[in-house]
Amino acid sequence: MTPGRRFLLSAVVATVLTAALASTLYAAPRPPIDIPDPPAGKALIVFYRKWYYPGAAVSFTVREGKVELGVLGAGTYFTVVAEPGLHTYTMRAERHSDMQLVVEADETYYVRFDLDTGFLLYQPTLSPTQQWQFLQQSGGLKPSRPLAPSDVTNSVGAGASTP
Secondary structure (H helix, E strand, O other): OOHHHHHHHHHHHHHHHHHHHHHHHOOOOOOOOOOOOOOOOOEEEEEEEOOOOOOOOOOEEEEEOOEEEEEEOOOEEEEEEEOOEEEEEEEEOOOEEEEEEEEOOOOEEEEEEEEEEOOOOEEEEEEEEOHHHHHHHHHHOEEOOOOOHHHOOOOOOOOOOOO
């Protein structure tokens, strides 16, 4: 290949890659996810993880006790219907991340997943957050992969199995 053709090919590839990157960066924002109201007498908890590159290939399972409620990969969310009262949600890596949440009937709660660096691995952290924060980040979120119905006894909504 002659130097002129090599230069022309490089310029075409650079132009195509620049156009592809610009289209993803400046694409129209997606509308926020519409979360339904909780069932009467129950609480609804929305677990979500925004997409960002560090740790994107790693998914984490959210548990309450020994029950696996859902899996959070990068850019995913799922919902859980819970009885009113105290609940403890756990994620595991090098260390455990436990979060206690007292929920009331007919209320919706939002829990954000964050990823910190650990000694060898990324460390998951669950944090309660506000609805407006979820709505700002929810446009790019997708439902997480559902768990097998036998694994979940109290989850409904997007990305979760029903009993």
